[in-house]
Amino acid sequence: MLIFIAFLYFCLACSVIWLVVFPSGREFVAQIISGRWARVDQRLASLHHSGIREVAELRHGAGRLLARQMKFVRRHYLWLGAGCVAIVVPMVVVLVMGRPDTLPGYESAELPPDPKVLALLAGENLAPPAALPPMAFTTREVELVRPMLVNASRNWGLLHPDFHQRLLLAFKIMKEKHGYEMALLEGYRSPARQDLLASIGSQVTNARAFQSWHQYGLAADCAFWRDGQLIISEKDPWAMRGYRLYGEVAESLGLTWGGRWTMMDFGHTELRVKGVMRR
Template sequence: MLIFIAFLYFCLACSAIWLVVFPSGREFVAQIVSGRWSRIDQRLSSLHQVGVREVAELRHGTGRLLSRQLKFARRNALWLGAGLLAIIVPMVVVLTVGKPDALPGYESADLPPDPKVLALLAGENLAPPAALPPMAFSTREVELVRPMLVTASRNWGMLHPDFHQRLLMAFKIMREKHGYEMALLEGYRSPDRQNLLASIGAQVTNARAFQSWHQYGLAADCAFWRDGKLIISEKDPWAMRGYRLYGEVAESLGLTWGGRWTMMDFGHTELRVKGVMRK
């Protein structure tokens, strides 16, 4: 989207400079306004019929026109330079300052990370927890809340290394400080799976392929593990308290928490990296 806006601006700026600075641009507009375009078309048709001599004269005339334009450019170098800057500077600003697009309802709160918590990550190389039994993800209770979860990827190695460590640190803090054992429900998600989930309906997701940070290994859906069961339901007061604490911990680590979105997703966290979702 940003590239399209920059290209559109480039075309408009070039057209404006051509009309304002170059006499040929003003002449072109004048010819259209005065109804002379049809005569220009007739002239071009006649040139096609007259043969080599007329074509040679046309080339000679073009050379003289080019020479005049070069002289004009040298005389107006300052104005042309200013016009060039007017084209380039806004394009550079749009392409470098812009943020990755977020779907409506999924905007980030942009909360600053806690420097003290981030310091804990320095030199850390946390190991993923032991994998949960596959049957834990296929119970009726889980299917009602998260359909098709049994086929989701929970491979920590497919997550972005930076996000990987921040998420593990969040798990560690939740366990040691708040007494909640966290479980990874889904990390990396293929484009085909993303489209399949989106086809189920907005109650699952309205993000299609490459509109989700899951496709880049920069997002994860998590829940809680208690008494040998996954606790996902937001109707459970104990789980809702855990989600709130999880959101605070995740944001202190520089992650975006889905609980602040209009379309709330309490177990979702992501690490937004500039330039990733600009494709």
Template sequence: MRTPDMLPGYEPSEALPDAQIAALLRGEQLVPPSDPPPLAFTTQEVEQVRPMLVNASRNWGLMHPDFNQRLLLAFKIMKEKYGYEMALLEGYRSPARQDMLAQMGGAVTNARAFQSWHQYGLAADCAFWRDGKLVISEKDPWAMRGYQLYGEVAEQLGLTWGGRWKMMDLGHTELRLRGVMRR
């Protein structure tokens, strides 16, 4: 579990979530699904779309508890209402990994260390799990429909969806808590 001293500049009293969502999330505490097998992150398709994903953190315990529960609720809704099984590709990202990904160029990320919500455990990249494989490609019509639904669900839960950005990141969601990241 992440502790406040692990989040530079984070003050819980300054980062209160929406009261209605917080009340809902205090009830049932959702549990993360099982991770896909490690080999699922090494396929050619996965490597093309998300380079170096095999080394990414999928440790739910390193993400902020409020973000965790919202993301897990999104996963639950996607499965129960729409039939999409979700998979966490990457949650918390170390500053060193963020800089390494930034060095790969704008097609991967423009954000350097501490310019991304991943370093604060407040962002995640997700995709779909179908027939024993990760489905990330936006060229797959089934996945594209899933990303649109995922974006709607995530936004209803108070998350920011990367599908609305100029450089779209359809599987990305983040929780922008006040007082966490200095811009």
């Protein structure tokens, strides 16, 4: 998007410079306004039938026009230099100030963190919950909703410390305030696994290696633990209500919630840290 805006600005700036600085630009506009364009078109059509001599004269005339333009450039090089600066500098600023998000459509809600929550983060060091039994990730429901989950990493130690604490605090709020027990499905994801999941299809992920915050320990996929089973599918009304509450809690902690994306991922949260992910 930023590149498209910069390209539009470039075209607009070049057009303005051509009209303001170069006489040929003003003449072109004047020809259009005065209705001379039709005569120019007729002249070009006649040249098509006038033979080699007319073509040679046209080339000679073009050479003289080019010489006049070069002379004009030499006389007004300061104005042209200023014009080039006016084109290049805003384009560079637009590109440099761009934020390195993951994929198109993955937009953050960017809600400011609650000061009370920040105080909790600073003063309380939460411990990860007990690991779930491996069999919990091999049920038919889990395989249908999240294939290859059994091999995913659920090592809390591989997560970024700041994200680690925010996620644990979200788990605590969900349990104590809303009565939902959360479960970590996948945290850190290796580049090789990211590419493998992307190869399955867009129903799993559109992100290739290093296009996802999982590779930096700054993202996690989570679901709910109820009556000894993982509840992942949002088709369950109880789970869908939980996902929306989880999104509110996560955003209050300064996290980005996947439920707001074009390709919604209700159990996904991430912490976007500037300077970590590169385009």
